[in-house]
Amino acid sequence: MTTRPDAMYAGYRFPAEVISYAVYLHFRFPLSLWMVEEMVGLRGLTISHETVRQWGLKFGREIATRIRQRRLARGDTWHLDEVVISVAGKKHDLWRALDQDGFVLDVLVQSRRDTKAAKRLLGKLLKRQGRAPRVLITDKLKCYAASKKALKLRSEHRQHKGLNSRAETSHQPTRRRERQMKRFKSPRQVQRFLSIHDPINNLVHLRRYRRPAAEYRTARAQAFAASAEVACVPLAA
Known part of the structure; x- marks a missing residue:
């Protein structure tokens, strides 16, 4: 058949x-x-x-x-981190969120690293995941706490660089692809590529x-x- x-x-x-x-x-x-x-x-x-x-x-x-x-079940502990990438010769920030098992929840390319950018990432996560995290783990960037307060989240917030190594390590595949693709050409290309790359990789994580x-x-x-x-x-x- x-x-x-x-x-x-x-x-x-x-x-x-x-x-x-x-x-x-x-x-x-x-x-x-x-x-x-x-x-x-x-x-x-x-x-x-x-x-x-x-x-x-x-x-x-x-x-x-x-x-x-x-709609695969994901963890209730979110690791958030951001890294600088070069897009067409200009600096942008790639924001990434993972759960405690290392599954990528979402990525977002933005031109700034401030409260508005962090709030946009958190808002997108809340909408897509349909719930707030139990624990939020970030580095000591102040915009995370400010965006959490603005969105009135009651999640426990842990700010420590050592606790967020999982999110920092998650940027390594992107760095490898950036080198392989001879740098990204536009923010749209980065967002489009990673929005496909990460879900596919989640299946075989x-x-x-x-x-x-x-x-x-x-x-x-x-x-x-x-x-x-x-x-x-x-x-x-």
């Missing part, structure tokens, strides 16, 4: 398995568009790097949206070092099955 192709792949000459595989490679690993083109080419398929880019824009956004719609090998492989197989389900393609045998 053959699986009926998903409507979002209609009109494309390549099968859904090829498209979803290229999109997965692009957003899951720090690969350039040319590297993805070559890896797909090794399987006997000829596509261009521009095709990979266009697939990423269309299908990556749809897959990320479907992942968010699954398995924390291998805390699991026995057999348990890790089982969890990885479940993650691959969830990825195939979201992309509406059969799981590879």
